[in-house]
Amino acid sequence: MSTNREFDCIVIGAGIQGSFTAYQLAKRNKKTLLLEQFVLPHTRGSSHGQTRIIRKAYDQDFYVRMMEECYELWAQLEKEAGVKLYRQTGLLIMGPEKSESFQTIKNTLQRNKVPTVVLNRDNFSQHIPNVNLAEGDGAVVDVTAGVLYADRALKTAQVQFQKLGGVIRDKEKVTDIKPGPVVKVSTSAGVYTAKSVVITAGPWASQLLQHTGLELPLEVVKINVCYWKEKVPGTYDVKRRFPCFLLTEGEESSQNIYGLPSNEYPGLMKVCYHDGSKGDPDQRDLQTDRSDIDILQRTIARCFPGLLPKPAVVESCLYTLTPDRHFVLDHHPAYSNIVIGAGFSGHGFKFGPIIGKILCELSLGEVPSYDLSPFQIKRFQGKTKSAL
Ligand SMILES: Cc1cc2nc3c(=O)[nH]c(=O)nc-3n(C[C@H](O)[C@H](O)[C@H](O)COP(=O)(O)OP(=O)(O)OC[C@H]3O[C@@H](n4cnc5c(N)ncnc54)[C@H](O)[C@@H]3O)c2cc1C
């Protein structure tokens, strides 16, 4: 007879990846505990905010394939919970027509038969008004892409988990992990045991992994989440079917600037730089680097004539980067019943449902549904330290 401190699985971190992992485990009838250091909901990690881009437009086939199933999982969750989580807007990709980065993403979309619309200089402004296509730039639209309602999606995954009998304990920071056939997890409020543990701690992954003797090459960066005011309210509004966008390369960026139609704050469009300054997740608001904002201002002035080139709102969010920007989805090298989901490198939200499924499979000792070689820890050979 198990007590209320003994679980089949403990998931550490209730961001999007931990919440979907816990939900998948509960669906598989596993007694699951989801631990979160802060009171939920919170804005200190990577999963907060109202919107995220969902897209199949990637350079690599393996992400496109994962997204095929992932769209189905998002739709299943919408149906199961009776909430709307996704709005199709399309994603406009612009970049120097002849550049490798623009051609790679366009070719990958076409090779995978993702519905696309290729725009040229003659028909561009008829389809996408109020955007300047730079001289020499090409444009292609991933028609399947759109906006995910992020805060709502996170809450929905947690509510569905609880409806399946899952337990969430928030304001309970994990302070120690003792590996073994039964893993012992200590928190600010007590000690729990489980047959397996999944670590999905976002920017705090390195801190937590220290307890297991593993060091991964993860870098935390602070992103300035900038909103820009429309000169004429509604110009770039989601209701007018303005798409999300991505600049693949440019005068001073390489896959570095992206945006979403105005939606959460009426009259304000979110446009961000896909990089930031390195830092500590517990000191986030002490970092005040705004060099990305200068770059954004110049791009806004050049490409979006309907926006004022000065941010009206600046919020903060954290990325946890791996050297190759691919995720970590693997067993701990020394303890197979400790599973790690980390390093989502600023593009993991859309994958939440499929990451949850994969981490659940790993924690149950099953063969995962996807080839995980791009996500294995051993790719960091020489950059990984295991004290064990
Ligand atoms: C500005 C911005 C824009 C983005 N845009 C997109 C986008 O358009 N599309 C997309 O797909 N992705 C996007 N992303 C990336 C995506 O949001 C992240 O990849 C994803 O949210 C990562 O989730 P996570 O669960 O790994 O981390 P988190 O959300 O940070 O969750 C980790 C959780 O673990 C908890 N935790 C940590 N340590 C402990 C401990 N010791 N004890 C208990 N709990 C602990 C933390 O408090 C936190 O709640 C964006 C990210 C940012 C910052």
Ligand SMILES: O=C(O)[C@@H]1CCCC=N1
């Ligand atoms: O993941 C996404 O789609 C966004 C846009 C590109 C850069 C990072 N996040």
